[in-house]
Amino acid sequence: MAFGVYWYAIFIVASLVIAMITYYKKDGKFGIHYEDIIDLALILIPISFLSARIYYIIFNLDYYTTWERIIQIKDGGLAIYGGIIGGAISAYLFCKKRKINFLNLLDYIIPCLALRSSYWKMGEFC
Numbered sequence: 001m002a003f004g005v006y007w008y009a010i011f012i013v014a015s016l017v018i019a020m021i022t023y024y025k026k027d028g029k030f031g032i033h034y035e036d037i038i039d040l041a042l043i044l045i046p047i048s049f050l051s052a053r054i055y056y057i058i059f060n061l062d063y064y065t066t067w068e069r070i071i072q073i074k075d076g077g078l079a080i081y082g083g084i085i086g087g088a089i090s091a092y093l094f095c096k097k098r099k100i101n102f103l104n105l106l107d108y109i110i111p112c113l114a115l116r117s118s119y120w121k122m123g124e125f126c
Helices: 007-025 034-058 067-071 080-098 102-124
Strands: none
Touching (some): 007 034, 007 102, 034 102, 080 102
């Protein structure tokens, strides 16, 4: 079974690596530690992926009528809006549990999210 590697996937992974290096260098800023960012990423990445898929399925219910179609991700079907919604809710709940100021977390991570988004947009056109 062969599969292709797409440029936008390479850009997304590269931006994730750059973001994690940047977060490591910003350790302690806004009272947020790198260990918290690692823990958040381990929660946020799968939840964002899952919520992006759910959002896409909800808005295409006429196609996704069977479980086989729902779990078949190789044909595409992620919506960035769902990932953002799921990620924001997850980050908010994470902050509540860890007693981290949510706005400080946003100040800490948003610049690198913009970097990831820029790479993603560039990947669409490659």
